[in-house]
Amino acid sequence: MEKPDHEKMNKSFSSETDEKPPRGLLRMLFQHADWKDVVLMGLGTCGCFIDGLSVSAMMLVLSRLMNGYASVSSLTPADVNQISIYFAVFLAFVYIAIVVGSGAFLEGFCWGRTAERQSTRIRTKYLKAILRQQVGYFDTTLEASRVTTSISIDTLNIQGILSEKIPNFITNMWMFIAAEITGLYICWRLAIVAVPAMIVLRKQLSINEEKLQEAYAVAGGIAEQALSSIKTVHSGKNGEAVFNRARTDPDSRYQTRSTERDGVWEHGNIYAMWALLSWYGSVLVIHNGIKGGDILSAGVCVVYGGFGLASSFMNIKYFAEASISAAIISEMIDRIPAIDSSDQHGTTISPVKGELEFKDTRELSSENFNLKVKACQTIGLVGRSGSGKSTVINLLERFYDPLEGEILLDGINIQSLG
Template sequence: MDAAAAAEAPNRCHDGPGEEGSVGQQKVSFTGMFRYADRTDLLLMLVGTVAALANGMSQPLMMLLFGDVIDAFGGATTATVLQRVNKAVLKFVYLGIGTAIVSFLQVSCWTITGERQATCIRSLYLKSVLRQEIAFFDVEMTPGKIVSRMSGDTVLLQDAIGEKVGKFQNLVATFIGGFIIGFVKGWLLSLVLLASIPPVVFAAGVSAMVLSKISTKGQESYSNAGNVVQQTIGSIKTVVSFNGEKQAISLYSKYIHKAYKNAVEEGITNGLGMGSVFFMFFCSYGLAIWYGGKLVLTKGYTGGQVITVLFSIMTGASSLGNATPCMTAFVGGQCAAHRLFTTIRRKPQINPDDKTGKQLEDIIGDVELKDVYFSYPARPDQLIFDGFSLHVSSGTTMAIVGESGSGKSTVISLVERFYDPQAGEVLIDGINIKSLQLDSVRGKIGLVSQEPLFFMTSIKDNITYGKEDATIEDIKRASELANAANFIDKLPNGYDTMVGQHGAQLSGGQKQRIAIARAIIKDPKILLLDEATSALDVESERIVQEALDRIMLDKTTIVVAHRLTTVRNADCISVVQRGKIVEQGLHDELVLNSDGVYCQLILLQETCGEKK
């Protein structure tokens, strides 16, 4: 399958109906959708294909047997009629048994292989997303898109490579088999019936296409209504505080009303479509019976022949119209596959799975940024660092201060290797981190950010996220160092207490102390503190700062801070302005320069504090 899938045609297909301003987007070839099928899937697809073709032929064969039954009633005596009918009935029984077997194989094989491949693709997609560099999420993909593709595109792809394929093969076999039997049993009547096929196919096809568009619009309206509910419930405190209940209900009703109108349109269209198709069918039946009667009188046709030809041709024609939804599913699956496979095959610029680099068993903790030029991928024209250099000796604390947007937090991002500089080097123990295995580097670094994020699990699970094999003794030791053990022990469930969504059940100070414990339990050689206390009240700041001071003693620490009172005891303070270090030294040295940037920052904060 890989060789066939590699030749992906640069076809164009359009986004779903109902999307304003939809633009064309690429799709993979039909065989390309089966790129990740293994040998078991290939075997299942082979068995499913044979079964689908056999199942499709059962409909025309049934018409053939139906004609035999009608001819059987034309026997001269009752005994002869019963004998013929019994033989025909036996054939129906045999056909029914065979159809049951092949139907089971068709549906089960294609459903199983579709589920297997979709499961594999979901896993590969998530694995690929998780190994992408941070810039990928800044520029190319948002969390909403990722979730949408995981939940939506994989369903479209599974629909296109699963049971729909077997159904399409079934319908194609019915179409071909119906026409073969029809022409074999009575080619004259078959030629006449061909004239009635285009209107039937046209009516069925147009009805299916219109229904597909209306259905997509309805799904979009329901999706928008669901988003309103999700956002409203997820931000219920904000909604209630601003009396936004009526606004939420009004917006929800607006989308639901659109969905209602689409449902009405769908019902009307479905009714007209089905009515048109059945009108064409019954007109065709009338034509066939009329002309079939003439053939019985003039050409020696039998009643069974006429019925066999009629139903074989009409069954074959209707199967062609019924294949339209399958074709629609294939197109949607091809577009979805392109979106999924593009991400799966994408090679990250910073690959955590790359094992070619050097692995660090242990580090001293010396950190240096050397002549770094850097701009964020989302803003490539805005240069953050222009020849920036910084050296942090092992076991010392370096504080980085400056006004907002000066590049303080960028230092943290570069040391963690969330991004790579456009020029210059980031060194750990004198080694460029680009030449090191990424997991070994990050395993030696602990990060505490201003707004720590928590998973909706227990306190214990959130702490051990930094070290999966941690024991309960390790957890308690880290909690004590982080000044978190006291409040955790007072909780009803202790370390098994659930933190809620995004840690909503904890206060800011409690969350920060748990985040510190999560960093401590890794026993990092390098500790990165990105505004770790700036969002806390005075008392919480004091408690958290005590915890930080306790763990910073023997580690290389880089502190990014707005509150300058928290960095007075740092071994060195670097003042950053417009991507460059303009001042550097101890607190007592920097405050002596009344015209310096550091001194001005202190005066500004003191002035703001007095006004408050």
């Protein structure tokens, strides 16, 4: 027998069950979640909604408080006792703090707990799926480094998404929706003016972020090239040249320029938007009789709602990374190997005599291999290196299946054994 070529050997695996398309992240969440995890995710989502309502609730109470401050100057001595009404506003802030704090606790605890439970369950299932695969799969398809990467990095990506990114996305998106609705409710005229300005600001910031990411990619590429050939760089005394290249590269220099420019641009636009809201708010107060507290609260709602929308979109790239990790892990967990070590179905021999027979077995050699071993018989396989001695043992242990022929144990094909 010749030494087996594992690439050819694994052609026999083509009869395996067709691989299913990889599942996405959302299906991954519920695929490995039990009823406790569903309850935890439900409570955590409720906590996200409560946490996202904090800005809207505070601005509703603040508008009442600011309007109350403005009306104090018009009170007569007989109406001074009515000032005690505004103590209810302070109590409202206390109640908001308690409710929002409870919601934030539910958000962090429930999502963190279910992330830990599900990631542990995923690691266990992934390890079991790895151990049930045939040896030929690791020879040609899956490298050992991929196994350690998936069981550590990929599961950590999923755990990070569950514990932090998903609740952060829900909270900020709900804060945006609730804040914009509250701003429209308090003063719809001001909200309509503020929303387009916020969209322009967010658009410019996203463009700057894309340029900054490109600049970091260029600088990272220069650094990676230098570090991968550090001996060459050091022996040739090219360290200064690499440093100058990174410093003078147009894309890399964008990092330094963008730090100052983006800071001025971002904060300048924020203050410019507040100036616009202040000016238009004064117009509404003078000509439409809108109260000052409503102007302030509506403006804060729109601005902070825009920040919430931007913060929620920052998590989308992490969702894409976690979806890839979830697809890789799901593909392995769902894969049914041709030689399934966990399959309990099949023929059972009782009692086992121990008679072995290789009947017209051909692996990769041009000749069929035949061998009969009686029970309790001791034999020795002799041959030159690479003649296939170890292949006989591998076939007997079902690390691989022969291309032709069969291996019999007490007259029964070992492929039919459970």
